[in-house]
Amino acid sequence: MNSIKQGTIIYIDFDPSKGSEIKKRRPAVVISRDEYSLSSNLIIVCPITSTDKKRPYFVEIDNDALKKGSMVNAKQVYTLDFTERGGRNIEILGEVSTREFINIAQHVQMNFNFPV
Numbered sequence: 001m002n003s004i005k006q007g008t009i010i011y012i013d014f015d016p017s018k019g020s021e022i023k024k025r026r027p028a029v030v031i032s033r034d035e036y037s038l039s040s041n042l043i044i045v046c047p048i049t050s051t052d053k054k055r056p057y058f059v060e061i062d063n064d065a066l067k068k069g070s071m072v073n074a075k076q077v078y079t080l081d082f083t084e085r086g087g088r089n090i091e092i093l094g095e096v097s098t099r100e101f102i103n104i105a106q107h108v109q110m111n112f113n114f115p116v
Contacts, residue, residue: 005034007101009065011091022047022076029072041083047073059104065094074107
């Protein structure tokens, strides 16, 4: 599977997980650059939840690929090797709009304080 691009919504199994990490099979949005994924076989994702709770790091998205109202959790960022995820059954669902992706990226950036 080499067609996972930035902004793609995938369905993936996050288990096994520990503590307060995201659990179970759920959608996620790919935030890594295409070049990063192609050169490393890794993708960086933010999980998507159906919670209706408004939180500072949650970004609301509206996408026909998702069955209910959804929030991207920009606080829990994961790096996954998508070539080794056969047992996790990655499924491509769709993609977020450019506007939604920019909003997600801005919220992810809130996790860091890089002097750039």
